[in-house]
Amino acid sequence: MDLNLSPEEEKFRDECRAWLAANVPEPFAGKGLNEEENAEVVDYLKAWQKKVFDGGWAGISWPKAYGGRGAKLIEQAIFQEEWAKADAPMLINVLGLSLIGPTIIAVGTEAQKQRFLPKILSGEEIWCQGFSEPNAGSDVAGLGTKAIRDGDDFIINGQKIWTSLAHVSDWCLLLVRTDFEAPKHKGITALLVDMHSAGVAVRPLRQMTGDSGFNEVFFSNVRVPVANVLGEINKGWHTAIATLMNERANLGAGVYVGIKRALDALIERSHHINRGGRPSAQDPVIRQKIAQAYLELEIFKLNSNRALSKMSKSAVPGPEGSILKIFWSELNQRVQQTAMEALGTYGQLQDFDEGKWVYGYLRSRGNTIEAGTSEIQRNIVAERVLGLPKSYQS
Amino acid sequence: MDFDLSKPQKLLQESAKTFFSRECSPERVRELMATETAHDEALWRAMADQGWTGLIVPEAYGGLGLGLVELAVVVEEMGRANLPGAFISTLWAAALMERAGSEAQKAEYLDAISAGELKATVALLEASADWHPAAVQLRAEVEGQGYRLNGRKEFVTDAAIADVILVAARTSGGLIILVVKKDSAGVTITETPAMDATRKLYTVEFQEAHIEAALTNKVKDALEYSMGVAAIALSAEMLGGMQWTLDTTVEYAKTRLQFGRPIGTYQAVQHHCADMLLMTESSRSAVYYAAYALSEKDSMARHAVSIAKAYCSDAAREVGNLGIQCHGGIGFTWEHNLHLYYKRAKSSEIMLGDATYHREELARLVIDRAAD
Ligand SMILES: Cc1cc2nc3c(=O)[nH]c(=O)nc-3n(C[C@H](O)[C@H](O)[C@H](O)COP(=O)(O)OP(=O)(O)OC[C@H]3O[C@@H](n4cnc5c(N)ncnc54)[C@H](O)[C@@H]3O)c2cc1C
Numbered sequence: 001m002d003l004n005l006s007p008e009e010e011k012f013r014d015e016c017r018a019w020l021a022a023n024v025p026e027p028f029a030g031k032g033l034n035e036e037e038n039a040e041v042v043d044y045l046k047a048w049q050k051k052v053f054d055g056g057w058a059g060i061s062w063p064k065a066y067g068g069r070g071a072k073l074i075e076q077a078i079f080q081e082e083w084a085k086a087d088a089p090m091l092i093n094v095l096g097l098s099l100i101g102p103t104i105i106a107v108g109t110e111a112q113k114q115r116f117l118p119k120i121l122s123g124e125e126i127w128c129q130g131f132s133e134p135n136a137g138s139d140v141a142g143l144g145t146k147a148i149r150d151g152d153d154f155i156i157n158g159q160k161i162w163t164s165l166a167h168v169s170d171w172c173l174l175l176v177r178t179d180f181e182a183p184k185h186k187g188i189t190a191l192l193v194d195m196h197s198a199g200v201a202v203r204p205l206r207q208m209t210g211d212s213g214f215n216e217v218f219f220s221n222v223r224v225p226v227a228n229v230l231g232e233i234n235k236g237w238h239t240a241i242a243t244l245m246n247e248r249a250n251l252g253a254g255v256y257v258g259i260k261r262a263l264d265a266l267i268e269r270s271h272h273i274n275r276g277g278r279p280s281a282q283d284p285v286i287r288q289k290i291a292q293a294y295l296e297l298e299i300f301k302l303n304s305n306r307a308l309s310k311m312s313k314s315a316v317p318g319p320e321g322s323i324l325k326i327f328w329s330e331l332n333q334r335v336q337q338t339a340m341e342a343l344g345t346y347g348q349l350q351d352f353d354e355g356k357w358v359y360g361y362l363r364s365r366g367n368t369i370e371a372g373t374s375e376i377q378r379n380i381v382a383e384r385v386l387g388l389p390k391s392y393q394s
Numbered sequence: 395m396d397f398d399l400s401k402p403q404k405l406l407q408e409s410a411k412t413f414f415s416r417e418c419s420p421e422r423v424r425e426l427m428a429t430e431t432a433h434d435e436a437l438w439r440a441m442a443d444q445g446w447t448g449l450i451v452p453e454a455y456g457g458l459g460l461g462l463v464e465l466a467v468v469v470e471e472m473g474r475a476n477l478p479g480a481f482i483s484t485l486w487a488a489a490l491m492e493r494a495g496s497e498a499q500k501a502e503y504l505d506a507i508s509a510g511e512l513k514a515t516v517a518l519l520e521a522s523a524d525w526h527p528a529a530v531q532l533r534a535e536v537e538g539q540g541y542r543l544n545g546r547k548e549f550v551t552d553a554a555i556a557d558v559i560l561v562a563a564r565t566s567g568g569l570i571i572l573v574v575k576k577d578s579a580g581v582t583i584t585e586t587p588a589m590d591a592t593r594k595l596y597t598v599e600f601q602e603a604h605i606e607a608a609l610t611n612k613v614k615d616a617l618e619y620s621m622g623v624a625a626i627a628l629s630a631e632m633l634g635g636m637q638w639t640l641d642t643t644v645e646y647a648k649t650r651l652q653f654g655r656p657i658g659t660y661q662a663v664q665h666h667c668a669d670m671l672l673m674t675e676s677s678r679s680a681v682y683y684a685a686y687a688l689s690e691k692d693s694m695a696r697h698a699v700s701i702a703k704a705y706c707s708d709a710a711r712e713v714g715n716l717g718i719q720c721h722g723g724i725g726f727t728w729e730h731n732l733h734l735y736y737k738r739a740k741s742s743e744i745m746l747g748d749a750t751y752h753r754e755e756l757a758r759l760v761i762d763r764a765a766d
Contacts, residue, residue, distance in 0.1 A: 001396060001397065001398060001399050001400055001403060001463050001682060001686060002395065002396050002400070003395055003396075003397060003683065003686045003687075003690075004395065004690065005395055006395070009395060074395050267760060267761055270761065271761075281761050281762075284754075287753070287754060287757035287761060288750060288753045288754070288757070290757060290760075290761055291704075291753035291754070291756040291757040291760065291761070292704075292753055294756055294760050295700070295701040295704055295705055295753070295756060296705075298697070298701055299676050299679055299680050299701065299705055302397075302676075302679035302680060302683050303675065303676055303679045305395070305397045305679075306397045306398070306678075306679050308397070309395070309396055309397040309398045310398065313398075320675075323668075323671065323672050323675060326668070326672060327672060327676070375661070375665070377668075378661070378664060378665040378668040378669070379661065379664060379665075379668075381667075381668035381671060381672070382658070382661075382664030382665065382667050382668045383664070385668075385671065386644050386667055386668070386671060387644070387648070388644065388647055388648060388656075388658035388659070388663075388664050388667060389648065389655075389656050389658050389659045390659065391659050391660065391661050391664060
């Protein structure tokens with residue numbers, strides 16, 4: 001075990017630190033960095049991602065040939081940590097970067113890699129993940145969106161739901177049913193779908209936060225070239241598993257940055273907000289809760305780094321990623337609740353700190369649902385990590 | 395950076411695991427529990443033969459001179475076997491001696507500890523039950539070449555088996571550590587029976603006791619360092635106990651049938667097991683990071699120690715709770731070994747500060763510091 005950075009890793013850290021110090025933009029002026037439907041926010045975030053890409057910092061562990069840096073996973077983690085310290089804005093193409101890109105790298109054709117990966121990194125093409133349907137959520141393999149072969153195309157009909165970022169996306173990794181007779185896992189195909197195709201309609205759904213981070217997406221007679229199959233026809237479940245494993249393992253890295261930022265802001269605030277007649281920071285119960293949030297967040301980072309060390313040897317994320325997913329989603333909920341308590345009567349105000357505490361608190365409820373619910377993650381840990389018998393036929 | 399045990403560390407882990415499963419069976423633990431001191435001299439000597447009583451003692455004093463990561467590796471296995479006796483007490487004392495002792499004292503005591511010829515403990519707490527060394531009030535009056543001592547120490551682990559008790563006391567010049575040898579005149583040791591019978595607690599009372607020697611070198615730093623070492627060891631021990639409880643519970647869930655199916659098919663049970671794994675693995679991250687940080691004198695070492703002790707203290711108890719729950723009635727019996735681990739977890743949770751104590755330490759580091 002050696003947690004020291006090697007000389008190259010240290011050099012790398014210094015380089016990222018210097019680059020971030022020189023390039024992190026002024027915070028977005030005005031309200032609603034969370035409101036991804038706001039065109040100005042989208043432009044601001046896209047410009048930032050382009051800058052990151054041009055600087056050579058997007059896709060640190062991705063192959064150089066596709067615009068990545070060809071560095072190790074550990075360097076990716078180092079960069080994330082510097083990112084948090086520099087208080088840099090998030091990258092808007094988060095689904096492309098964390099789950100869809102890695103899936104294309106794992107199962108895509110050479111032509112697909114060359115065509116799609118660089119633009120995922122530069123943010124020129126934003127991606128969404130079209131898995132869930134109204135009747136297929138946790139049991140996503142039960143999906144019904146149809147694809148019928150017509151020459152060199154598939155023709156798609158059906159509906160997706162809860163599709164994050166679809167309203168700003170250029171492309172979608174879509175799961176469709178291509179064999180209607182086969183058992184449910186064996187008739188699925190994964191397609192790379194141009195969201196600007198004729199017949200794609202996106203309808204924003206309002207979340208409990210009040211803004212529209214996700215959507216319904218309708219497909220009516222949408223043509224998709226067979227060349228855009230990711231993986232093999234009727235073996236889309238294999239592709240989907242690669243995506244889901246990456247989702248569980250990778251999403252957390254960005255999450256650490258977000259929670260760290262919230263916690264630092266909370267600690268700073270706690271000295272200036274009164275609760276019961278004294279600064280929150282002096283309330284022994286609040287101190288306990290903030291300290292608990294701090295220590296759990298650090299442990300989450302340590303868990304992530306251990307998983308990375310393991311992954312850099314085995315190359316693929318395993319079912320242990322579910323532990324990370326459970327950890328960060330429930331941690332964020334506790335942190336947001338701690339913030340509400342520490343801020344006392346002020347936390348509930350929409351105009352206090354641009355409403356970020358209200359938003360953060362409400363948004364965290366989605367964390368234990370998106371990317372696989374906590375119940376499903378615990379099923380996975382119990383059955384695939386601990387080897388307990390299956391509780392149901394999946 | 396590589397957050398994984400190295401090959402030699404894995405070999406050490408294997409040999410410790412084999413050693414303790416052979417030398418420290420649950421039956422042996424039960425026998426020792428019922429003795430006055432829970433100490434097994436033959437087992438202690440066998441551990442010394444492996445070099446483990448001097449695992450982190452510098453080679454110059456007969457130790458193996460290994461780091462705290464290696465220590466955690468071995469102590470985790472002790473925890474898995476629920477090893478009774480004075481290992482952590484002696485470890486704490488050795489680390490304190492190494493930092494606060496003179497060359498001559500180190501040569502005398504550390505060599506003997508490494509050789510397995512000497513067991514020791516530290517007497518810090520008083521009736522105030524405050525783990526901060528600043529709370530020490532016991533006065534040591536200078537008397538001739540040594541000190542005169544009147545008063546008492548509480549919650550001293552393994553005092554009755556210790557050949558030497560290192561006693562924190564106050565003189566007009568500040569904190570010192572008195573070296574109290576076994577059977578010194580004016581020293582009375584009384585057991586205070588506690589929940590965990592595998593690591594006994596004592597009151598140590600001094601009445602006109604004359605103590606010749608003291609450790610006086612940077613006592614405050616030495617106490618902080620040695621308490622860090624002992625807190626890491628306690629956390630590693632709790633981790634081993636959690637791993638045993640998890641493994642035992644998963645095994646049971648696969649084989650115990652109710653309603654015609656293994657109870658492990660029921661999600662209520664599955665999810666308890668998943669949570670036990672999450673807490674065990676998170677404890678592992680925290681323990682090894684803390685061991686590493688303190689070994690490497692990392693600037694985050696104090697944070698890391700409190701993170702590990704706070705997290706493991708809560709997690710060990712909760713893993714125990716879930717383990718008992720998943721076993722049903724058998725888990726509540728004296729006959730099942732679960733309660734041995736459960737009680738040890740409580741003892742380790744409390745010793746050197748529970749989660750509440752260490753969260754307040756962290757609050758001082760991360761909340762108060764942010765203010766200045
Ligand atoms: C903020 C947000 C963003 C999202 N973004 C996307 C996206 O970009 N793309 C996308 O495809 N999807 C997205 N989703 C959808 C998400 O993946 C699903 O909501 C999730 O998988 C649950 O499916 P469901 O909503 O149909 O709930 P259901 O599957 O109906 O679950 C309802 C309840 O039943 C429980 N349950 C279901 N099956 C089991 C079982 N076998 N054992 C135990 N409990 C069970 C669940 O845990 C849950 O508590 C998003 C969701 C949210 C909240």
